[in-house]
Amino acid sequence: MAGLYIHIPFCTDKCFYCDFYSGNQLYLLEDYVDAIVAEIEFRSNYLINKEINTIYFGGGTPSLLNKYHISKILKQIYKQFRVISTAEITLECNPENISDLYLSEIFNLGINRISLGIQFLDDKILNSFNRKHSKELIFNALDIIERSAFDNLSVDIIYAVPGISNEDLLLTLMLLLNYDIKHISAYSLTVARNTRLFWKIKKGDVVENTENSFIDQYKIINNYLILSGYVQYEVSNYAKNGYLSFHNLAYWNQLPYLGVGVSAHSYNLVSRQWNHTNIKKYIRDIKGGIIDFEIEQLTDIQIYNEYIILKLRTIQGLSYTYIQDNFGMDVSNHFVSRIEVLKNKNHFNIQDDYIFPKQDDLLLADYLAKELML
Numbered sequence: 001m002a003g004l005y006i007h008i009p010f011c012t013d014k015c016f017y018c019d020f021y022s023g024n025q026l027y028l029l030e031d032y033v034d035a036i037v038a039e040i041e042f043r044s045n046y047l048i049n050k051e052i053n054t055i056y057f058g059g060g061t062p063s064l065l066n067k068y069h070i071s072k073i074l075k076q077i078y079k080q081f082r083v084i085s086t087a088e089i090t091l092e093c094n095p096e097n098i099s100d101l102y103l104s105e106i107f108n109l110g111i112n113r114i115s116l117g118i119q120f121l122d123d124k125i126l127n128s129f130n131r132k133h134s135k136e137l138i139f140n141a142l143d144i145i146e147r148s149a150f151d152n153l154s155v156d157i158i159y160a161v162p163g164i165s166n167e168d169l170l171l172t173l174m175l176l177l178n179y180d181i182k183h184i185s186a187y188s189l190t191v192a193r194n195t196r197l198f199w200k201i202k203k204g205d206v207v208e209n210t211e212n213s214f215i216d217q218y219k220i221i222n223n224y225l226i227l228s229g230y231v232q233y234e235v236s237n238y239a240k241n242g243y244l245s246f247h248n249l250a251y252w253n254q255l256p257y258l259g260v261g262v263s264a265h266s267y268n269l270v271s272r273q274w275n276h277t278n279i280k281k282y283i284r285d286i287k288g289g290i291i292d293f294e295i296e297q298l299t300d301i302q303i304y305n306e307y308i309i310l311k312l313r314t315i316q317g318l319s320y321t322y323i324q325d326n327f328g329m330d331v332s333n334h335f336v337s338r339i340e341v342l343k344n345k346n347h348f349n350i351q352d353d354y355i356f357p358k359q360d361d362l363l364l365a366d367y368l369a370k371e372l373m374l
């Protein structure tokens with residue numbers, strides 16, 4: 001199996017905490033869609049002989065695409081790749097773009113999963129981070145999705161946000177779970193350099209949260225969602241049974257994927273490559289038959305390290321047999337000796353061939369990974 005990722009790098013404005021590559025030159029959207037369609041054809045050999053089980057429109061703001069754009073892109077994907085009939089096809093949406101008509105149009109085109117960027121349920125915070133939607137628009141979008149044909153809804157929320165108390169967070173979760181949400185991604189706020197938020201904190205206009213409040217809020221989310229019937233299948237991701245995201249799993253299971261569009265990354269088991277980040281140049285290059293990307297051939301050690309980093313964050317954990325079969329004797333011996341040390345510190349559970357962090361130690365996944373990496 002393999003995945004396809006389509007990057008839509010347009011936003012009407014920039015959120016103050018965001019460091020994703022995106023621009024507001026919406027007049028370029030038509031040309032960009034044509035470039036995407038052309039790139040899909042140029043790169044159709046990248047996933048040769050693989051079946052596609054996930055197509056993901058990410059951004060930026062993919063819900064700025066209209067039905068003609070989405071139809072054009074999907075038609076080209078179906079022409080160039082073998083997409084299985086049960087493929088998960090996700091469109092990231094912002095609440096302000098949701099309407100009954102839009103949802104019925106994109107559902108009819110084959111989109112079967114919505115990923116809604118909610119982030120916070122507090123108008124003061126939404127304003128202060130320059131989000132374009134209000135709490136009212138979020139509930140309006142959730143109501144529309146609830147009465148639509150879509151059954152598979154994922155929402156993104158952000159916690160450890162300055163100004164959001166534990167009680168506010170709990171209320172957010174309670175209000176959200178009045179809706180039939182199948183999947184929740186909960187990320188802690190990270191302050192990236194060169195974002196407006198970074199400079200606001202530097203100037204003292206915003207006070208960053210403490211490490212303790214981050215851990216407290218992580219635990220609130222974890223307890224509440226697990227008690228409400230969600231499986232925590234990765235540190236930041238929760239799903240109802242049967243609704244684990246194929247898109248996320250492809251990445252964590254190191255399956256090949258093709259990323260199309262500005263700044264999109266691709267991976268084919270032996271190398272990783274990424275397109276350059278400039279919308280105008282991308283469109284110009286593709287028109288001239290050029291794809292400007294960088295490529296890195298991966299060594300066995302890099303692939304082993306990525307396996308450790310990715311799998312330790314999931315409930316699947318690490319497999320002794322997989323490591324023995326794929327990385328040779330030296331790597332395997334290193335792994336077994338390091339695991340013995342960490343097992344004594346009581347961080348892991350072991351079940352048959354698998355070893356995975358204890359629930360409370362999932363937050364330590366990055367630290368544990370460093371201990372096991374080469």
Ligand code: SF4
Pocket residue numbers: 010011013014015018019020022059060061094117
């Ligand atoms: S809408 Fe999403 S991608 Fe666009 S600026 Fe805001 S956080 Fe970034």
